[in-house]
Amino acid sequence: MSNQVAQQAAVPEPPTEDAPRRDVGRELLHRLFNGTPMLSVLAVLASLVVGAILIGFTNPRVAEAAGYFFARPGDTFAALWQAVSGAYISLFQGAIFNPNRMDSVQQVLAPLSTTLYYAAPLIIAGLGVAIAFKVGLFNIGGRGQMLVGAGVAGWVGFTVPLPPVLHVAVALIAGALAGALWGGIVGLLKARTGAHEVILTIMLNYVAYLGIQYALRNPDLLRNQENNNPVSPPMMDTAILHSLPGFRVHAGILIAIAVVILYWWFIERSNLGYQFRAVGLNPDAARQAGMNVGLVTTLAMAFGGAFMGLAGGVQVAGQVTSGFTANIDAGIGFEAITVALLGRSSPWGTLVAGLLFGAMRAGGFNMQAAQQIPIDLVLVLQAFIVLFIAAPALVKTIFFYPKGARS
């Protein structure tokens, strides 16, 4: 008996010396698989699987082969593989690199250039949502703020004659200011009356859309006088963000990177940015510490609106320079929400998320042209990515994490 007890007491002894070393490995694994980057990658992977199911489900050749599945099951899987791999390969080729088109430097870099072209406004607009998130506000008014920004930047761009570089700058700044005003109204109303910013921004989206439509029908405001359609005149040559010869990408991506750096400095290094974060973490504590929560709320929405307005300006000065319609926002105002969520509102995260979504847009158009898979698939992928990112516990369940690691 006493021997047994002694043995039992002795057994735990040796591992205590070994334990720290084994825990380091475990800790490393734990950190790797529970860290944000890994979960983000898994979220993207999971949504690609969902997309693959959709592609397989709707592919006519898969359906045909499935008709005689029990006779030759291999055919079904072959068709499935062809459909899914074809789709994702064309997505990749449209966004990053296409080995079939390598005749010139332009051709080799064309996919990347297209990705950057679509990414620029997405990154800027994503920061417009991110800065509001930092203060605990939800800016879903990107559409309205972009439309107002695009309208004002466009108006400056086709009516006010100015020297080359200055003209673009003035147009973009005017757009940003208009967006700041449109977003600032929301912040002010929220600070003063306590009305929910989500409702206010949704409503102002429609007001802006209808307002731009009205202005585009009216030749005294935004409509092209030579045309009866609700389209604006083309931008003056001095107000255009010119692209490199042979490429689609233009200076908008440089502006986007500059804005990312500005955002990083503001949030991480400036006094006001510190107040933003404090209010976002705990408004009551921030108020106790003497911060003006109402002012921070108003400014956060105004800054968010300014980013959105700038994105709208980039749309009219860089993407659609031949005259814009009321759909100039191209869904970026809403996509920006998913960009900010994916990037977790951090400057570099938003940059990466914007690049990823830009790549998905570029690749999506290529996929639509090459494989006849509707671009709507990209929306589905993006929605699933954000859902999975928002619920890490779900991703862990899907990828069979051990029960203990799921919380």
Next chain:
Amino acid sequence: MTNTPAQNSAQLTEHEAGVPEQEVHLERVQVRKWRPAVALTSLTIVAFVLTVGFGNDESTVFRFARPNDFFLLPDLTLGVRVVGIVATGIMAVISAFAIMRTIQRQKVWGWLYIVFGALFIIDFLTWAAAGKSFSFTDLMIASVGLAVPLIFGAMGGVISERSGIVNIAIEAQLLSGAFSGALVASITGSLTAGLIGAMAAGMLVSFVLAAFAVRYLVEQVIVGVVLNVLVVGLTGFFYSTVMSENPELNSSGRLPRLPIPGLSQIPIIGPTFFSQTIIVYLMYAAVIIITIAMFNSTWGLRTRALGEHPLAADTVGIRVRRWRFWNVSLAGAIAGLGGAYFTLDQTGQFTKEMTGGLGYIALAAVIFGKWHPLKATFAALLFGFARALEQTLSAAGSQVPSELLLMLPYIITILAVTGFIGLSKAPAASGKPYAKQ
């Protein structure tokens, strides 16, 4: 009087116990509330400037008769200037009376607002359609038609938010209902099956919303927005692939109109309310049942408790998460039925993004209606009327810019949430996930 959501649960129970009227009266501090009087006066001035100042000597013809009516109402011809002067005159008297009542610290009678509103609308219509003729009955029919999906959506919103889950996904529920209604009805050849399919699809969206909001405690607004994107993407994807390759999957046909004998022949009212499809009659039933159940049943009391104070509800043994889950699912089924209205009542087939953001207007109706089923219904009818007015006036060739009319519901909502037209306050715990301690 019913409980406003702003009250917390303590007041709620006090109210239900029935505090004697006398006591409350003694404690009431009488305050002059200037907002109604100011609103009436400024509307009178706007109406006067528009319809008399910018008026002319033309006249407008209102048509009322429909072929099936019991008796045919004659057309009504109104002169813009005459109506302008008479209507704004009466409106000025009402405003003066309202100012007088306010000075005496008394409330303005409710029916005066209705008279004022009717005068304002008649005056505005006569002015906006000057020199033209249009059918007033068609305007009413279009108003109800445009309001139906809004009302269904608003009912879904009210149930969901009263139980504490913010429902931004009304748009997704409507769109999935429209899609699934058309698809299921086309496959089965049965429109009834289509209706059930639409409810199931709305419910499915709600399952996702509830799973993420209740189980994974994700920010509800984010889930709602993402679900809207997801459903736009999914329905668009299937529409461009499966439905465009097999058009027979998107040809549901339309529900038959079921005129109620007798009632449907009353001029104006009959064709507007009683010559509709089964979906609209289901809507009447839904509004009545939800309104009564919300304030007079165990279900309603528990639902309101979930939205105002889930901890209190939990303490008395209500399973918060389970109740929230099933209430949100019910809300999704109702909104999904509203989605079926687009395909099975109006067009007979699905088109991409056919709900066009109406889910967000339904959300506005919920807020403008102060989270009360009946008030939200009237808000939805008002929004439907604004849209119908835009259609009727632009069809009649009015000079009023249609965009400004279309903006009205949104501006009204902004004024409502910021407290300019009576403050709308959400249920206290709406949007807050409940994690059991």
